[in-house]
Structure formats: structure tokens, C-alpha cells
């Protein structure tokens with residue numbers, strides 16, 4: 001039994017103050033805390049436990065490839081509605097939850113953590129715990145399963161996760177419009193505020209890409225209203241964007257670090273590096289990507305705070321600590337006590 | 352009586368009328384919506400600003416006085432039940448709407464703002480706040496956050512947790528922290544998703560002093576279909592068929608015959624009284640979308656054995672069809688001197704078994720029970736009818752309720768879908784969670800509130816309490832799960 005052996009390894013590790021890392025395929029290592037050489041490979045625990053399309057619930061073991069889950073759901077006309085980035089062919093479901101990343105559909109359907117119904121985890125004491133469940137609504141006790149989303153393997157091994165599933169839109173179509181940044185932000189805001197059936201929005205290289213989805217008549221009415229050109233190979237384009245394979249993200253293009261800025265969706269465009277930055281905008285205006293030199297980091301973070309969000313360096317920071325901006329002391333204290341509770345012997349890495 | 356040094360300091364912090372200490376003044380705060388539990392607090396504070404909330408908390412922290420937060424007091428699990436040793440902190444005077452960003456579609460409000468008041472303020476922009484508990488005219492957004500409240504439109508639009516972007520929170524020490532952001536990220540890079548912990552934390556982790564919510568654009572059109580079914584099984588199966596067909600209706604609710612009879616008498620919604628169950632299924636969106644979806648829904652309902660299907664022809668009719676469902680609790684209150692509202696969630700396929708068992712228990716306890724059901728997401732509200740003036744009936748109603756909750760856990764569900772644990776379901780937490788899981792929850796509580804002064808005795812049972820409960824259950828021949836794990 002994988003679970004038993006993992007529990008034993010963690011208990012043994014805790015007893016001799018050893019360090020253990022948790023890893024799936026390693027596809028998101030670039031944004032995760034560095035691991036010790038002693039690593040638990042979550043791919044030893046894989047498979048779909050149950051999938052009940054009528055209940056809108058799927059329960060999956062941590063080491064199951066994301067692609068396998070997505071294809072099982074596609075077979076039933078359903079999807080993981082947060083459209084998670086894979087960042088590699090072997091990406092696992094456990095890694096997706098631990099990284100907590102959501103893709104282009106996020107502003108319109110919700111984030112990864114919004115779809116987590118329950119989770120099991122082995123903590124740093126080797127105890128197997130279960131929180132949440134397999135039902136849509138559950139407010140018994142603190143919502144620990146959602147806390148695990150984005151916890152990057154610092155609180156324990158997420159062994160199993162239950163997700164809410166959603167139907168795939170019957171139809172999708174993407175339109176492309178040439179607009180400047182402010183006009184693009186205004187258009188993205190409008191598409192949402194006017195209840196259009198929008199499912200993704202990205203402005204890059206002066207072109208706004210709007211994806212609409214739903215029942216045929218609704219999509220037809222929406223694209224009729226926004227105009228623009230139909231994007232051929234749209235699903236490929238969105239997959240490339242989500243996976244950061246689009247030229248905007250390519251390291252060769254300009255060699256600049258990639259900074260991610262979360263902000264109010266209505267925040268006006270800001271030239272954050274006096275012309276030295278390339279910028280792309282997505283998530284209805286609430287996410288700004290910058291290719292900008294590290295010297296701009298402080299200024300960008302300041303702007304982000306002012307715009308109701310935060311900024312960090314996703315690729316190209318000299319160290320993990322330097323990628324982030326400081327978190328206020330009382331919140332750091334809470335996070336430390338949480339970590340201490342789940343992992344008192346510091347078997348796992350820290351955030 | 353409160354120690355006078357504490358009270359002296361308190362009255363210096365707040366306006367005169369914001370501190371209540373006499374029995375007459377405190378009586379209105381003695382219970383929430385679960386009125387079988389009542390107690391008077393040590394005193395009541397009604398701060399008028401975030402700074403006053405923080406000051407009151409810091410003072411309580413210094414004097415080690417526990418604090419029970421209270422919104423509108425509509426909670427159904429006793430979460431806001433006062434404690435004689437504690438200060439009751441009411442958000443009733445924190446009612447400002449700070450602003451609505453109509454481009455980002457968000458609103459920033461005080462915790463004491465009523466749920467419906469947010470939608471009313473956003474209406475000029477054709478926006479609204481989507482989660483719609485039936486109590487929305489009275490309950491506060493702070494209470495909604497504390498309970499992670501839902502409503503009849505949550506299947507499509509999500510629960511409170513899906514509609515809150517950011518909170519300002521006063522910790523027990525009086526420190527103010529911001530949790531979440533105005534962007535779409537709940538978490539700050541390098542931090543944990545504390546927003547997920549705060550929502551549904553029943554006042555145990557901090558006092559919410561400001562909420563930034565997501566607003567939803569008002570759909571061009573909404574229509575509801577009302578379908579009659581000859582059995583609850585058939586109605587339940589139709590629900591599954593709708594979801595399996597790839598439709599997520601804006602609302603999908605079921606009521607059994609006892610419930611429809613009760614509400615029809617009260618609101619005259621036009622419900623079919625011969626049906627064993629009725630389903631309300633709402634579609635919203637553009638005119639084209641609704642027409643298309645309604646056609647598919649009606650077809651599925653017909654194939655599922657509906658004996659009558661009526662689709663609302665205008666807004667007035669739509670609201671009338673919903674009024675019955677939304678008034679199910681007060682309507683039950685009219686046909687019975689008292690009622691006790693349960694709130695378990697089950698995997699939907701278990702509905703026939705659970706309803707059958709509830710019927711059996713109803714006969715066993717000699718108490719009537721109506722069922723209203725957030726059918727789309729499996730959240731069941733059995734309404735147990737009793738008369739508190741008849742000796743033994745309250746105890747029978749509670750025992751009946753406890754058995755329903757444990758049944759929900761047994762079939763793979765949970766003891767509470769949206770009303771919270773509070774004081775009411777605290778023993779059933781011992782059935783749903785192992786001692787280790789409960790210990791973890793106590794540690795989470797201490798991570799936010801090391802002095803353990805916020806809403807003590809609620810939501811998470813002590814292991815000692817579980818041990819007592821376990822001993823009682825052994826006597827009844829129904830031992831708790833995890834008997835091998837230590838409880839002390």
C-alpha cells in the first residue's frame with residue numbers, strides 16, 4: 001500500500017529530523033520551493049477513484065496525470081472548469097492542486113480552489129486526514145481542503161482530491177480585434193458586465209482575443225455583437241497561451257524576467273517600465289504579464305498594490321525569496337502557526 | 352456581572368448607546384434563529400467603525416474576555432448564541448456601502464450590510480450579489496461569510512466562498528489584516544489561501560470588518576419551470592438527468608408534498624397539491640439561451656415522468672413560483688407551533704434512501720417532517736415539526752434531527768451544507784471527523800486566535816466532549832467511528 005509506506009517514510013523522517021520533498025512529474029518545479037534530494041514520487045498513487053458525471057463529482061488520486069483526468073471528463077462532455085495549465089506532458093492532479101494554478105477560464109467559471117470539494121492528506125506527522133467530502137455543499141469545520149490549493153507540498157502529501165465537474169460549453173468561438181491596451185481592458189470589462197457568454201480573454205501584441213462559449217444561439221449573438229475576425233485553430237492558440245508556449249513567454253525573445261501582476265480588472269493600463277516592458281493582459285483585465293527587467297520589480301509591486309493586487313517574478317528571479325514581496329507580519333505569524341501544526345518537525349519544505 | 356474595570360474601559364472606547372448591560376437591553380440578543388437555545392451575554396457592544404471593533408477586541412484580549420460575534424442573528428445553528436462570560440459584538444451599526452466598481456464588478460461593504468442591500472445598491476448598474484439565502488432581506492454579509500451561506504441560485508453562481516474577493520479582518524488582538532485581494536487571486540504569492548479558511552469559520556478566527564464581493568451581471572431573462580412528479584424518486588432522477596445532459600440550471604429545487612401543502616396555504620404560489628414532489632428549475636441568460644435551454648429542460652422533465660409542467664410567462668409569475676420555496680421555513684412555522692430545520696448534504700443518488708428513512712423516523716418519533724431540497728447540489732432541509740409546549744417533544748425533535756444528520760454522514764454526505772455547526776451540530780462533528788482531524792481544526796483556530804477567545808465552544812467540539820458523547824452512544828448501541836483513537 002502506497003499510503004502506508006508514505007506514512008511510514010514520513011514518520012521515520014520526522015523521527016530523525018530528515019527532510020522530504022513531494023513531487024509529481026516535476027512540471028511546476030520552476031515555481032515551487034526547492035526540494036531536498038529525498039523525494040516522494042506521487043505518481044506511485046494514481047487512478048480515478050470514482051467519477052459520477054450525474055453528480056458532477058470526480059475523485060482522483062494525486063499521481064494521476066492531469067491529461068488522463070481531462071480525457072475521462074471530456075468523454076462525458078465535462079471538464080475541469082478552471083482550465084489548469086500543465087507545464088509539461090506528465091503533469092499530475094496533485095501537482096495542479098498543490099500549485100493552485102488556474103487557466104484562461106478562471107475569471108468566468110472560477111479558480112482551482114473553487115472546484116475542490118474535499119481532499120485527503122498525509123501531514124508531517126504521518127497522519128492521514130480527510131477534509132471536505134464528495135458533495136457540493138459542506139460547511140462542517142474549517143475548509144482545509146481549499147487551504148491545500150496552492151500549498152506547494154508544504155503542509156503534507158495531498159493523496160486524493162474530489163472536484164466539482166462542469167459541462168463543456170456546447171460550442172466555442174474566438175474572435176480577434178485590434179485594439180490598444182485601454183480599449184482592450186474596457187472591452188473585457190464590458191463583455192463580463194453585460195453578461196456575454198465569454199469564457200476567456202487575452203490581449204497580446206496589440207490584439208484582443210475573446211473566447212465565447214455556450215449554446216449555439218448565445219455564441220452567435222455574442223460574436224455578432226463584438227465583431228472582429230474569427231481565430232482559426234483557436235483551441236490550439238488557447239492551449240499555447242495557457243501553457244506559456246506563446247512567443248510572448250519565450251525566453252529567447254527578449255531574455256527578460258516574467259513578472260505576474262494581479263490587479264483590479266478595471267485598473268487602467270500602466271506603462272510600468274518606461275517603455276522597457278512588453279505587456280500582455282488577460283483574465284478580463286485582472287491579470288497583467290510583464291517581460292521587464294528586475295530593476296522594475298519594486299515599482300511594479302507598488303503599482304500592483306495600488307491597483308488592489310500584488311506582483312511577483314514568475315521566471316527569472318535570482319532566488320525564490322526575491323520573487324515575492326513581503327507579507328504583513330500578523331499574516332506571516334498565522335502562516336507559521338499553520339505550518340507548525342501540519343508539519344511540526346519541518347519534514348516538508350517551507351513556502 | 353462583568354468586572355467593573357473592564358466595563359469602565361469599554362464605555363470609554365465606545366459611544367454611550369453602543370454598550371448594553373441591562374437584562375432588558377440585552378434580551379433581543381439572547382438567541383439567533385435557533386431559538387431553542389438562549390442565554391444572556393456579559394454585555395453587548397455595538398461598535399460603529401472598524402477602529403472601534405479593533406479597540407474592543409484589544410481590550411477583551413487584554414482582559415481575557417471571550418467575544419461572540421453577531422450579525423443579524425438569523426443563523427440556524429446557534430453560532431451567535433451568547434455566553435454569560437463573553438462580550439457579544441454586534442455588527443448592526445456597521446452598515447456602510449463603501450463603493451461599487453461597475454467596471455470590475457465588485458462592491459466593498461461593511462460587515463453589517465444586509466445581503467439584499469448589496470444587490471439593491473448594485474441594481475443601477477444591472478449587477479447583483481448572486482448568493483441568495485432565503486433570509487437575504489435580513490441576514491448580513493458578515494454572517495454570510497462566517498457561514499459560507501448558499502441560496503437557491505448557488506448551483507450555477509456558487510456559494511459565498513465563490514463570491515468573496517477580499518476581507519478586512521480584525522484579529523482577536525485588535526490587529527487588522529487584509530485577506531484576499533481585489534484581483535482574482537485569493538492568495539498572495541508566498542502565502543496560504545487564508546480566505547478559504549476565513550469563509551465558513553463561524554466567527555472563530557476573526558471578526559470580518561469589510562467585505563469585497565464579486566457582483567454578477569443581471570441576466571437579460573430568467574424563467575422557471577415548475578414540474579409535478581408522482582414520486583420523489585422520479586423527481587430526483589429528473590434532476591440527475593438535467594445535470595447529465597450538460598445543463599447547469601440557475602436554480603434546481605425540490606419540495607415534497609407536505610412542504611408544498613404548507614406553503615400553498617401561506618403564499619398561494621399555485622403549486623400542484625396532488626403531486627408527491629414538485630421541481631423548480633430556472634434558466635437564465637440571453638433570450639436566445641433561455642429559449643433553447645428551457646426547451647431542453649421541459650423535454651427532460653417530460654421524459655422523466657412529470658405529470659404537469661408550467662413555465663413562468665413573466666417576471667411576476669416567476670417570482671410567485673419561487674415565493675413558495677423561499678417561504679418554506681416560515682410557512683412551516685405556520686402549520687406547526689415550532690419547527691426544527693436540518694441541513695445535511697447527500698450525494699444525490701442517495702435521495703430515495705434518505706427520504707425513505709426520514710419517513711420511517713418521522714413515524715418512529717411521531718413528528719411530522721416536510722422536506723425542501725436544494726436538489727441540484729444535494730443539500731436537504733428536512734423541517735421537523737413539533738410543539739415545545741408538549742413535554743418531551745423538543746427532545747424528540749432533537750433526537751430525530753441528530754439521526755438525520757448521522758444518516759447524511761453514513762451515505763457519504765455531511766452534517767451541514769450551509770447553516771453551519773454552531774452549537775447545534777457540535778456533537779455530530781464527532782461522527783464526521785476523527786479526533787486527529789478535530790485536533791487539527793483546534794490548531795487552525797489557535798493559529799488565528801492563540802488565546803482562544805473568539806466564539807468559544809462553537810463549531811469544533813473538544814475531544815473531551817466527543818468522549819462524553821461517545822460514552823452516551825455506546826449505551827445506545829451506536830458507538831462512534833474511530834473507537835480505536837484516543838479521546839481525552
Ligand SMILES: Cc1cc2nc3c(=O)[nH]c(=O)nc-3n(C[C@H](O)[C@H](O)[C@H](O)COP(=O)(O)OP(=O)(O)OC[C@H]3O[C@@H](n4cnc5c(N)ncnc54)[C@H](O)[C@@H]3O)c2cc1C
Pocket residue numbers: 383384419420421422423424425426427429430431442462483484485486489490491492493494495496497498499500501502503553554555557558559560680681769770806
Ligand atoms: C428564514 C430563514 C431562512 C434561511 N435561509 C437560508 C438559506 O437559504 N441559505 C443559507 O445558507 N442560510 C439560510 N439561513 C441561515 C442564516 O440566514 C445564514 O446563516 C446567514 O448567513 C446568517 O447571517 P446573520 O447576519 O444573521 O449572522 P448571525 O446569525 O448573526 O451569525 C452567524 C455566525 O456568524 C458569526 N458572525 C456574524 N457576523 C460576523 C462577522 N462580522 N465576523 C465574524 N463572524 C461573524 C456569528 O458569530 C455566528 O457564528 C436562513 C435563516 C432563516 C431564519
